[in-house]
Amino acid sequence: MRNATSSSRFSSTVLAAALAFCLGGISAALPQSTPDAENGRFTLSPTADGVLRLDTRTGVVSTCNNSGAGWACYAMPDERKALDAEIGRLQADNEKLKAQLAAREPTVAGKVDEALPKSDSLKKSEPKLAEGEHKIEIPLPSDRDMERMMSFLEKAWRRLIELANRVQKDVSGRI
Known part of the structure; x- marks a missing residue:
C-alpha cells in the first residue's frame, strides 16, 4: 500500500x-502590464548629440541629451499645429472678407453686354494714301557711308585695345 x-x-x-x-x-x-518602453510606445533613434524619441501613442517628438547631470528630454515644437492654426486663421479671414464684399453695394449697376473692341486705342492708325500718292521710302546708306562707319569703328576698337595694353603695362610695371 x-x-x-x-x-x-x-x-x-x-x-x-x-x-x-x-x-x-x-x-x-x-497581455501583461509592462513598462512603456518595452511595449513599443517609444521609438528611439540615435542622433549626433543624443537620442530622438517618438511617442507612438501621441506623436510627440522629443530630443534627449545627456547633459552631465543626467538625461533630459525636451519636446520639439509641432510645426503641423502651427500650420493648421494659420490655415484656420486665413480661412476665417477669407470668410469675413467674402461677407464684407457681399455686403457692399455693387459699383456697376449691371453687366455690360457688349464686348470691348480688341483694337489698341492708343495705337495710331496708318494714314491712308490717296490714289496718286507714293509711300515714303527711307534710302539705305550708300557704300561710302558704310565704309566711313566701318573705319570709325575700327579706329575706336584699336584705341580701346591700345588703352587696355597701356593700363596692363602700367600695372605690371608697378608690381
Whole structure:
C-alpha cells in the first residue's frame, strides 16, 4: 500500500507540475502590464548629440541629451499645429472678407453686354494714301557711308585695345 500512496503522490506531483507548466504558458500568452518602453510606445533613434524619441501613442517628438547631470528630454515644437492654426486663421479671414464684399453695394449697376473692341486705342492708325500718292521710302546708306562707319569703328576698337595694353603695362610695371 505504501507503493500505491507514493505512486499517487508522484502522479499528483507530476500532474501539478504539468498543470503549472500549462498555466504558466497561458499566462505568458496573456497581455501583461509592462513598462512603456518595452511595449513599443517609444521609438528611439540615435542622433549626433543624443537620442530622438517618438511617442507612438501621441506623436510627440522629443530630443534627449545627456547633459552631465543626467538625461533630459525636451519636446520639439509641432510645426503641423502651427500650420493648421494659420490655415484656420486665413480661412476665417477669407470668410469675413467674402461677407464684407457681399455686403457692399455693387459699383456697376449691371453687366455690360457688349464686348470691348480688341483694337489698341492708343495705337495710331496708318494714314491712308490717296490714289496718286507714293509711300515714303527711307534710302539705305550708300557704300561710302558704310565704309566711313566701318573705319570709325575700327579706329575706336584699336584705341580701346591700345588703352587696355597701356593700363596692363602700367600695372605690371608697378608690381
